[in-house]
Amino acid sequence: MHGERGRQQAAVTLLTVFAVVDVLHTLLTIGHYEHRITVVTHGEPDLYPAAFAYELFAHVVGPWQGAGVLSLIVAAAAVLMAVSCARGTPPADRATLGWLSATALLKSLSAVYDVVAAPPDPAVDGVLATRPIAYPLWVASTTVLVIATRRLARAIR
Numbered sequence: 001m002h003g004e005r006g007r008q009q010a011a012v013t014l015l016t017v018f019a020v021v022d023v024l025h026t027l028l029t030i031g032h033y034e035h036r037i038t039v040v041t042h043g044e045p046d047l048y049p050a051a052f053a054y055e056l057f058a059h060v061v062g063p064w065q066g067a068g069v070l071s072l073i074v075a076a077a078a079v080l081m082a083v084s085c086a087r088g089t090p091p092a093d094r095a096t097l098g099w100l101s102a103t104a105l106l107k108s109l110s111a112v113y114d115v116v117a118a119p120p121d122p123a124v125d126g127v128l129a130t131r132p133i134a135y136p137l138w139v140a141s142t143t144v145l146v147i148a149t150r151r152l153a154r155a156i157r
Helices: 002-042 048-064 067-088 091-116 131-156
Strands: none
Touching: 002 048, 002 131, 091 131
């Protein structure tokens, strides 16, 4: 019985880390977006320590073609969690499956957006690279992911 409890605790810990990493990713993505706007508008960053973090983020994530790849990984993980949850989920916990499905959908949309609107965005010529589209999409997908992972962690316990 101790082995089962250990696996459950490990799964909950991984889900927590997964959610925290996604929240940090969203914060850094929005911060980096704002940083680029500030540098173009004012010629230098407002906060140099933050600018360093955003540039470091861009160099680490940049080789993987931006945040789109990370969003796709998160979407794939959400799909895998939804499928594994659907196999053994009692009917009372179908809401968790719905949250996981919404996470997969929103993270997939985020990934597509990140790829289509990425600089130099030849496909849309910058039309989609706007705050009113990007920020609500990124925040909604992260919020839904946090809710889904919390519900899944509760279901595991």
